[in-house]
Amino acid sequence: MISMEHYLIVSSIMFFVGIYGFIARKNLLGVLISIELILNSVEINFSVFNRYLYPDHMEGLFFSLFGIAISAAETAVAIAIIINVYRLANNIDVRHIDQMKY
Amino acid sequence: MDLSNFMMMYQELGLLVVFVVLLLFDICAGETRGMRWFRPVAIVLFALHTAAGFFCPVPAGEAFGGMYVSNPLTVLMKNVLNLGVLVVFLQAGAWLHGKETAIREGEYYVITLATLLGMYLMISAGNFMLLYIGIELASLPTACLAAYNKYKAKSAEAGAKYILMSTLASGVMMFGLSYLYGAMGTMYFADMRPLVTADWMTLLGFCFFFAGLAFKISLVPFHMWAPDVYEGAPTATTAYLSVVSKAAGCFALLLTLHHVFGNIAQVWYYILWVITVLTIVVGNIFAIRQQDIKRFFAYSSISQAGYIMLGVLHGTEMGLSAVIYYVLVYLFSNMAAFGVIASVENRTGRTDIAAYNGFYKSNPRLALVMMLAVFSLAGIPPLGGFFSKFFIFASAAAEGDYVLVFIALVNTIISLYYYLRIVKAMFINAPEGGIGERIRTDGYNCVSLVGCTAGILLAGILSGLYGYIGSVGF
Numbered sequence: 001m002i003s004m005e006h007y008l009i010v011s012s013i014m015f016f017v018g019i020y021g022f023i024a025r026k027n028l029l030g031v032l033i034s035i036e037l038i039l040n041s042v043e044i045n046f047s048v049f050n051r052y053l054y055p056d057h058m059e060g061l062f063f064s065l066f067g068i069a070i071s072a073a074e075t076a077v078a079i080a081i082i083i084n085v086y087r088l089a090n091n092i093d094v095r096h097i098d099q100m101k102y
Numbered sequence: 103m104d105l106s107n108f109m110m111m112y113q114e115l116g117l118l119v120v121f122v123v124l125l126l127f128d129i130c131a132g133e134t135r136g137m138r139w140f141r142p143v144a145i146v147l148f149a150l151h152t153a154a155g156f157f158c159p160v161p162a163g164e165a166f167g168g169m170y171v172s173n174p175l176t177v178l179m180k181n182v183l184n185l186g187v188l189v190v191f192l193q194a195g196a197w198l199h200g201k202e203t204a205i206r207e208g209e210y211y212v213i214t215l216a217t218l219l220g221m222y223l224m225i226s227a228g229n230f231m232l233l234y235i236g237i238e239l240a241s242l243p244t245a246c247l248a249a250y251n252k253y254k255a256k257s258a259e260a261g262a263k264y265i266l267m268s269t270l271a272s273g274v275m276m277f278g279l280s281y282l283y284g285a286m287g288t289m290y291f292a293d294m295r296p297l298v299t300a301d302w303m304t305l306l307g308f309c310f311f312f313a314g315l316a317f318k319i320s321l322v323p324f325h326m327w328a329p330d331v332y333e334g335a336p337t338a339t340t341a342y343l344s345v346v347s348k349a350a351g352c353f354a355l356l357l358t359l360h361h362v363f364g365n366i367a368q369v370w371y372y373i374l375w376v377i378t379v380l381t382i383v384v385g386n387i388f389a390i391r392q393q394d395i396k397r398f399f400a401y402s403s404i405s406q407a408g409y410i411m412l413g414v415l416h417g418t419e420m421g422l423s424a425v426i427y428y429v430l431v432y433l434f435s436n437m438a439a440f441g442v443i444a445s446v447e448n449r450t451g452r453t454d455i456a457a458y459n460g461f462y463k464s465n466p467r468l469a470l471v472m473m474l475a476v477f478s479l480a481g482i483p484p485l486g487g488f489f490s491k492f493f494i495f496a497s498a499a500a501e502g503d504y505v506l507v508f509i510a511l512v513n514t515i516i517s518l519y520y521y522l523r524i525v526k527a528m529f530i531n532a533p534e535g536g537i538g539e540r541i542r543t544d545g546y547n548c549v550s551l552v553g554c555t556a557g558i559l560l561a562g563i564l565s566g567l568y569g570y571i572g573s574v575g576f
Binding site: 015018028039042050062078080081084085087088089097100 | 235
């Protein structure tokens with residue numbers, strides 16, 4: 001039997017892998033994928049809490065649905081901006097995007 | 103459900119009408135001569151919308167089962183944001199008419215209105231889902247505004263940094279919200295309020311949620327994006343980020359802290375206390391060494407956010423009105439400064455502080471406006487900035503928080519040093535390395551500068567203003 005805790009452990013691991021990736025990845029797209037991991041872990045959390053703890057209301061599932069839609073919008077905007085960065089710098093390596101630092 | 107629910111949302115609906123009209127105008131006019139009229143139409147429509155917010159009474163209450171909350175306080179907050187956006191519109195035109203952006207002029211206004219709609223929802227939210235949607239609606243288009251100078255690498259870099267950071271922040275915030283949901287089983291503010299206790303799940307959720315929102319206001323451990331984005335973004339966007347976006351975040355934080363997490367005030371009080379001190383101190387210390395004026399104002403606005411948190415901390419009636427008053431005066435002062443920066447940048451393309459050497463000789467009136475703005479930000483007595491600081495310190499001192507007030511006062515003195523650096527460059531430094539030419543500001547920008555200067559001078563003297571804000575309670 002898979003209990004709620006198992007899901008929460010998986011989603012927490014996903015969340016912190018995402019945070020680690022956000023800091024450690026050197027490619028902007030890699031950073032973006034890490035953020036997607038974070039958002040997906042949140043959606044797992046919402047669904048699991050809803051299913052196990054509050055099965056008579058659908059609020060958590062609704063939140064997951066909205067979260068999915070919004071994270072898609074975020075990805076679209078982020079990729080558009082990353083394409084623009086690539087056009088101007090010929091590179092999407094974070095180590096090269098350092099015009100403004102200090 | 104009946105139609106009166108929609109009457110409560112008339113500010114949102116009015117904004118939506120302006121938004122759709124401008125979008126259709128932009129699409130239909132295309133690149134014809136009709137676009138000449140776009141800017142006046144946009145400004146007049148938005149000014150009408152702003153005026154309607156001030157003069158039409160709004161029925162107070164809850165709409166859509168408590169999802170949306172409307173009361174005199176939220177209306178007042180939205181009016182403050184409206185004023186800020188109006189000034190941004192007045193100042194942005196000269197830059198938008200430039201060669202690179204002229205073809206995309208209409209989009210700027212439309213995108214800005216979309217973010218404003220998000221901020222309305224943040225303030226009026228009665229449910230964390232609406233709050234989250236509002237925050238996203240406010241921050242996603244802002245990334246487009248930051249990356250608006252399509253052919254400038256700095257602008258693209260600013261956009262990339264902003265979108266990645268704000269997405270991370272909202273991810274962290276949502277993670278917190280998911281635990282709050284797990285602990286309480288509801289997302290409605292009114293239902294959550296009595297259920298909030300200091301158990302570990304709520305505290306975990308609260309910390310993540312707070313971190314996400316603090317990103318938006320750029321409080322100190324979460325402020326790293328602000329200077330980069332402020333420097334790289336177009337100046338109109340920088341003004342928008344530093345005033346309107348920050349004000350909306352502060353209002354949302356104020357409302358959620360006191361409406362939802364009031365029960366665990368003794369827990370977040372210490373978190374916020376430490377963060378307030380850090381924000382004020384770090385913002386001030388880093389502002390001292392900046393050479394770029396937009397970056398300088400980024401750090402200055404970080405420390406100003408710290409002062410705003412002084413009023414948020416206690417959540418008394420006095421603190422609330424002090425926060426709104428502070429934001430209003432800060433809006434006038436910062437917008438006046440950014441109006442001058444924008445005109446200098448449009449003419450010469452320079453944003454370093456050295457460009458202002460001998461500015462008084464070449465542009466006495468702009469130098470005067472800049473001086474008043476900077477003095478108001480520093481809190482020199484006859485100007486609005488002094489009174490706003492006075493009220494916010496008084497609100498913290500009234501609750502016996504003398505240590506915090508003392509730290510803030512010491513930092514006000516430190517801040518005087520770096521604000522005076524700009525005044526020194528303009529009035530005392532020899533004009534070597536300065537721009538040394540006369541700058542003509544266009545009519546719209548003149549209106550915004552005169553309005554902001556009048557705001558700086560009068561906000562402190564007309565006591566009715568503070569009285570009016572004070573009369574609008576929780």
